[in-house]
Amino acid sequence: MIPAGALGLAGFALTTFVLSVFNANLLPKTLEGVVLPLAAFYGGLVQLLAGMWEFKRGPAGTFGAVAFSSYGAFWMSFAGYVWFIAPTLPAADAHNATGLFLFAWWMFTLYMTAASLKTYGALVAVFAVLNCAFLLLIIGAFGAMPKATIAGGWCGIVCAGLAWYCSAAQILKATWGRIVLPIWPLNGVTPARAAAAGAKK
Secondary structure, eight states, X not given: OOOSHHHHHHHHHHHHHHHXXXXXXXXXXXXXXXXXXXXXXXXXXXXXXXXXXXXXXXXXXXXXXXXXXXXXXXXXXXXXXXXXXXXXXXXXXHHHHHHHHHHHHHHHHHHXXXXXXXXXXXXXXXXXXXXXXXXXXXXXXXXXXXXXXXXXXXXXXXXXXXXXXXXXXHHHHHHHSSOSSOOOBOSSOOHHXXXXXXXXX
16 A cells, blocks of 8 residues: 555655744734645645555554644644634733644654654654644744744754655655665665565465
């Protein structure tokens, strides 16, 4: 069965990139509405579907299933929060609600980072930078510190690039029939070992 990871990573990367462009203050905030359809459908719905397909792989798909389903829900809830909730919050305290939202997702990201240490190096890099992005955005929200938010935006852009790399590596391997972009497996099972094990069965 072909893993859905390439699709989930692509949805995560693109949506993260577009939001991070605005967090990094590279485009006017008046254009930020472009993020919401992506958050609802590509980063949200498509990533959620990728997570559901990963569940079909059984125990081997546990990490992907939890990661893609959860971050799909993150993007969908983010869209709902911005569309429906944020406008109703008291202006003086809305930043604290945003900070709490981000903090809760950072806690989830921390233990997913620990789990990623048994996957591959490129994915660990995605999670490491994502942790930095969340932390900076949390500081920016709770402390009302625009510079921290801008730094978090730049981390998000780097994270998106790394996620696109991981997605491209899987797609190119599937279409070219060989490894084109290395991902540095960390669980001790290299492609060569996996092939050798399969040949012995």
